[in-house]
Amino acid sequence: MNNVKVSAVSYTNTTPFIYGIKHTDLIHKIELSLDIPSICAQKLIDNQVDVGLVPVAALLHIPTYEIISDYCIGATGAVNSVFIFSNKPVNEVKTLRLDLQSRTSNNLARVLFKNYWKRSVELVEHADADAFVEIGDRTFGKKTQYPYVYDMGEEWMNFTGLPFAFAVWAANKPLPEDFIQLFNQSMAFGLANRERVLEALPKRTDFDLAQYLNHFIDFALTDKKREAITLFHQYIKALG
Numbered sequence: 009m010n011n012v013k014v015s016a017v018s019y020t021n022t023t024p025f026i027y028g029i030k031h032t033d034l035i036h037k038i039e040l041s042l043d044i045p046s047i048c049a050q051k052l053i054d055n056q057v058d059v060g061l062v063p064v065a066a067l068l069h070i071p072t073y074e075i076i077s078d079y080c081i082g083a084t085g086a087v088n089s090v091f092i093f094s095n096k097p098v099n100e101v102k103t104l105r106l107d108l109q110s111r112t113s114n115n116l117a118r119v120l121f122k123n124y125w126k127r128s129v130e131l132v133e134h135a136d137a138d139a140f141v142e143i144g145d146r147t148f149g150k151k152t153q154y155p156y157v158y159d160m161g162e163e164w165m166n167f168t169g170l171p172f173a174f175a176v177w178a179a180n181k182p183l184p185e186d187f188i189q190l191f192n193q194s195m196a197f198g199l200a201n202r203e204r205v206l207e208a209l210p211k212r213t214d215f216d217l218a219q220y221l222n223h224f225i226d227f228a229l230t231d232k233k234r235e236a237i238t239l240f241h242q243y244i245k246a247l248g
């Protein structure tokens with residue numbers, strides 16, 4: 009079998025997975041690229057890669073996909089890197105700008121506005137929107153910079169009582185069982201070595217990386233998170 013092409017997310021939340029890939033035999037069996045989530049999604053949809061850490065919203069565009077891992081980028085309540093930053097309280101927001109790097113959180117924002125906050129907002133691209141979606145490392149340290157800040161992991165929990173999975177490891181074609189096993193062992197190895205991962209990350213004073221990787225990001229793809237994905241997909245389909 010040729011090397012399996014894998015696209016992983018280029019954000020800090022994925023560094024334990026990358027550590028696992030690079031420190032196990034998996035690295036010799038794959039071709040790895042690191043991409044922003046929207047590109048990761050497009051590569052899996054376009055069959056440029058076989059496996060992606062794919063935003064769950066993008067699964068709706070892959071005809072036959074299989075989630076190959078019990079690890080994900082998720083959260084049980086606040087996630088601390090997926091936000092709506094706003095100049096107004098949410099019940100006064102009229103215009104919303106989405107994040108070009110996102111697929112899941114853009115849809116999550118729309119789902120929350122429609123079904124939880126019960127507001128219809130206009131999606132705009134200009135810089136002076138009332139509120140905007142932002143994900144990933146670019147949000148680190150920004151929580152104190154805006155008058156109103158909504159953590160979408162937390163808001164989803166308030167709305168549904170469920171945890172959430174932002175991105176899952178999915179394949180767009182069947183893969184050998186022994187590859188899937190090795191893949192999962194590698195992810196587990198990376199997660200077990202989060203202290204090493206943290207030692208290698210650039211230090212920052214405006215954001216607690218240890219708390220982020222050990223507590224906020226919840227890497228286990230549990231049954232509750234699978235339930236959340238199914239529910240989220242139903243809400244997306246109803247957005248129109």
Ligand SMILES: C=C(O[C@@H]1C=C(C(=O)O)C=C[C@H]1O)C(=O)O
Pocket residue numbers: 017019021045046062063064081087089090109110111112113114143144145174175
């Ligand atoms: C928690 C996060 O989850 C991310 C959010 C994604 C999205 O909105 O499409 C995709 C991949 C995840 O890395 C984050 O990046 O901050």
